[in-house]
Amino acid sequence: MAGRLTLLAVLFIGCFCFQANAWAELTDERRSQIQTLFPEATEIRDKLSDFPVYPVYQVTELIGYAYESVEFSNLQGFAGKPIQLLIGLDIRGRFTGVTVLDHHEPVFLHGLGEQPLFDFVDQYAGHSLRQQVIIDTSNSRHSGKTSDGDVVHFDGVSKATVSVLIINDTLLSSALKVARTKLEGFTQAAPTRAKPDFYESLSWPELVDRGYIGNWQISSAAVEEALGRPLDDYPDAPDVSPDKPFSELYFAYINSPMVGRNLLGDDGYQRLMDKVGDSAQVMAVLSRGAYPHLGPDFVPASTPDRLGMIQNNLAVEMRDLNLLDSNIQFQARGMPVFDKLSLFRVGGNAGFNPGAEASLKLAVELARNHLMVDKATLEIPVAFAPELFEKVEVAPGPGDNKQAIWVGLWQERWWQISLLVLSLTVLTVVFARQRTLSRHPKAMHRFRWGFLFFTLFFIGFYAQGQLSVVNIYTLLLALWDGFSLDVFLLDPVIFILWTYTFVTLFIWGRGLFCGWLCPFGALQEMASWLGQKLGFRQIKVPENWHRRLILIKYPILLGLVATAFYSLTMAERLAEVEPFKTSITLFFVRYWPFVLYAVGLLVAGMFIHKFYCRYLCPLGAGLAVLGRFRLFSWLDRVELCGNPCQHCKNECGINAIRKDGRVDYDECIQCLECVIILQDDNQCVDKRLKAKRKKQPRVLATDAIEVVEVT
Template sequence: MTIAARCRRAAALILCLAAGVLALLLGASPVHAGVMTQAELARRFPAPLTVGERDAELPIWPLFREGGSGSELAGYVFESGDLAPIPGFSGVPVNLLVAIDPAGRFIGVEVLSQHEPVFQYGLGEAPLFEFVKQYQGVSLKQNIRIETNSRQARQPDAGRVSIDGISRATVSVRIINESVLAAALLVSRRKLGFGAGKGGSSIARVRTDRPETLSFQRLLDDGVLRHLRVTNAQMEKLYAGSDGARLDEEALRQPDAIFIDLYLACVSVPAVARSLLSAASLAKLAPWLEQGDQAILVISSGRHRVPGDDFTRGGIPERLLLRQHQLAIDMRDLDLDLKLVPGLGVPADASLAVFRIPAEAGLDPGAAFDFTVPVTRSKGQFYPERIARELPVSYQIPSRFLIAAAGGASWHDAWQARRLDLLILVCGLVVLALALSRPRKLSGNARRFQWFRGAYLLFTIGFIGYHAQAQLSIVNLTGVIQALASGRSLAFLLHDPLTVALWGFVVVSLLLWGRGTFCGWLCPFGALQECAGKLARLCSLPQWKVSRAMDARLKRLKYVALALILASALTGVAVDTLVELEPFKTAITLNFVRAWPYAAYALALLAISVFIHKFFCRYLCPLGAALALLGRFRLLDWIPRRSECGRPCQTCRHRCDYQAIAPDGKVAYDECFQCMDCVVIHESAQRCAPRLLEIKRARTIPIVSDTGAAP
């Protein structure tokens, strides 16, 4: 084959490999990760603000303001896609950069990425950019109302605030608002002390294992059905002595008439739902509630009904507001036609509505729900003065319907939620440990070994890498170093159970076999490179072997990279930039869906590995360097050797793609990736020269004389 033909084949292979990888990854489950770096945030938040180190527990950065008395906390900045990746109309979450101050007010909101069709192909992005600017100055303690062509003046101390929506983009704007609020509420609870610092698994959960049905009176007595009844006269009394007094003519004419007759119940509690809703209504409601969601049933009659005659179904009610621990929480109408159980003691003409509170809002079922019914009267004709009053309704779910919070250890839920993945990972690690503990038996049949290794590499790429997102990284080590240097807890590690389990196995394997177990079997990007190299060999592409002297020099590069990254982690200088030497985030975590320089770099490394075996792993990987250093404390020299290895036999040395065997036959375990090719050769009667010689000698027929005695 000519050189030109080989080059064409190589180019075609690289293009096919890149297309195949991208097709595989883009079709995989989307896993979002932040795109902001500390340097980029510093550019967006210039002096007098400074951007601190990324938080160890949440993907957020603190903002500090320099003053005469030193630095003070000015707020936090974060990406909504990291904390509340709510899918948009296109199925892809809109990613927003959100900043809030210590009082829970929005410093600003910016759009980082979006794929909403209405903005991509219709209105353009300009209306979206203008929409998110309106969050500046709004407080999380205010209920946010989105209106089209709203002209209401902002009042910082008002309980409600209006934001001007976008015509023809109602759904997208609603989802964006939910993403902004869900992410900001999570940060405010965890970092600003709102909501008693509760979030995640530190809040109670509704029990689903209580099949009881309660009478109407028992519902009222237990407080799971709250009743508010206000007459016109009582409403007028609330306005007495104010500018809103005697403005409601109907109330003055009929003081004993009902202004509002309201019942509230949390029907995400199964016992409450069964007691109030018909069987058909229960079946209708169930598909709309996911784990952690809450649903509020509203039964109302009278003049001031909830949600009101002019309410647009599917929207957020204005006549019923919810707060918990002073934080405003949105409820959205499910637009379901529900029916009550016959015979309940509610007015016959009462209207029904059910409102959903998504789990992302962080509502704690174990704490009080602070409902308010706002009532507004207007005085004046052209520029009317609005006088507001609120009717409070407190709601509390009894403890017998709840599972108590797990003592604030939010990582418990992460381990519980991923128990199936953990089981699969542990089974995979047990299989690998058993196989590696008997290397000669595993390698006794070369064909069987190749099938086992190939299958395990696919398991590493598909399950450990893209599904479980358990790619170990130098970032794991720098995060630990930074936490220890600043005196922070290492509890943040527990929020990623599969990574913790995999690190535990790797530490044990380092003591037994050295770095090769992870680098050769459990690294998804390393397995991806090896598969690319195997595919190249099947296509008869040329393989370039670096000279021994150059190989030795290049292998020092990864130790230099490791030293620079560890130094930057200790000093906090440019660490986010240096760790990008690893392509793991781009290739595995972000599925190559990243800015083109990062994707091009990762693809280039894969392309090089087509011709130079696992180029990145051998010469550039800082994590590999760290594991090589730690692996020097291994207990076993597990690769079997013969006295003839290296003296004179050089078969294994020439076949070692990692160039980890010296001419004298000694194995450099620091550079060994445990591919076990040398063990396969050692056990093969067809490939191992010393064994071939032994077999040949065994087959030698001794010469004897015709007398029967050996000469």
């Protein structure tokens, strides 16, 4: 028995060692990929057993490391799966290149194509972790714009904003973990935090004198020295009096109660902390003089255009909070007047250690003429009084305290979110009061068509808010693999629409979305209207065939969901049964078979009202299933409906009313046309009959006696 146990132990250890070696072994394919990232490499070693990176050598000199992003970051992509990258990082903290190993982002796989993705990651080569990377998601293109090497702007990918921001976060957070473990000059100082109970009432001069607020001045002479020429050479240079500084900055760490409560007051400080949350770090910057820290073109709630921060040789992200108002404002006793006042959230992937030394960098740009612009960066040392802080035992990992990606996305799209929420509020009021409002048919028809245009052009084409069956099986896979709400918060418009749709499914059924909030559904309605205006013969599908055809979309839905659990890539390809990506996301700019398919469905809809919605849409099928749990049946029926009156059925373009007058809520798109008919005295047969009865003269008994006597 002892011998057998010994043999089993040896076999177990051998298997373990074999697996460990297999895990660390460098395959030919991976070697070739790393060689592409380091063309000058002469030796690529196996993955280290204690830290998952591949050391890369040139002869005997270490020149960098290659690693797979999934070893350090499990941030999920828009499809609910991590985007796998192979990243090269040299010993100075510069990216040597990035290779996409695997991803499931639908917009690249079956929309824009993968080339825009490859072009995006190619921008990182040659740039350093010491730079602050800003992804430009607007249409303006100024890739490579820098402020003395500290800030670099990368071109984003139109219609793939979420995906590229996830890639950027994955790249930077994973690279920081590698750099802080393996590269010199990136080691973190002992972490600190503001003392929560350290406070006494102090005036502005006292805060400055004790080092709780930092200040810095620069003279015109220092600027001229940095630029290499006098300010008189610049026509647009600000006028500076000899006795005044070119620029004067004050800066403070607001999280410290000693600083925040004195600067903002107790109420203002508490309001700010409640709004930004416990994990946010806030820096105040105030400036006066000829050259403040914000330029005239600065956009609130964005990254400052003139100011940057460096700590531990890494760029620290700064983003304007845009929270200064009547409730949150500077009010310290003895505080001077400033030209610009800002509250910045600081940290990002690099994090921020408030008790450690850092530096602000003020970028000065002055134009000599319309072709030549001179630039200089002025460094401002940042070090607050040490008594404001206390050490913490465990250092947070890179990015542990940074703002979640989705928060920034919601902030950037605040006006789209506001407009969407307002429109959904109006739509909810209309549906809640549909019986009353339907008494005004012209106004209701105008409102419906106006809302359909809003849905198509704002929600669909502009905000890219087209819901898809892909969202359904992404949710199912997330529930299967481990649910994370952050994935769904990455697109605020989609998240709000899905939340609203899910809630209203239990009130009105699936029709509110399908009839009012689906951009492709709105496009089909317009195609149907155009077909009628062009005189196309409208085809009425026979009732028995219609009842069979509406079932097709359910096996399509089941097939897609089942395939997603087998192969997400295959399911994404099969999801092309939806023409949404071609028509709404890509504006029909795509490979011709996809365009032909989408246009063909719209042409079919010019003859058969909403052909795709009725018979093929898997998203509509999924919503119909959930819609069966609705709590109310809002569409009124009267005794004559279907027995014998067929007026509502004949007017129902989508044929969601049965011959017996019942409304098929699984198919109804809640256009409210039947509600309008029931409320219209001239259209509803029941109301017309009741009106006729009222007009007939009523014969009383006394009238009958008088008639007999006369006779």
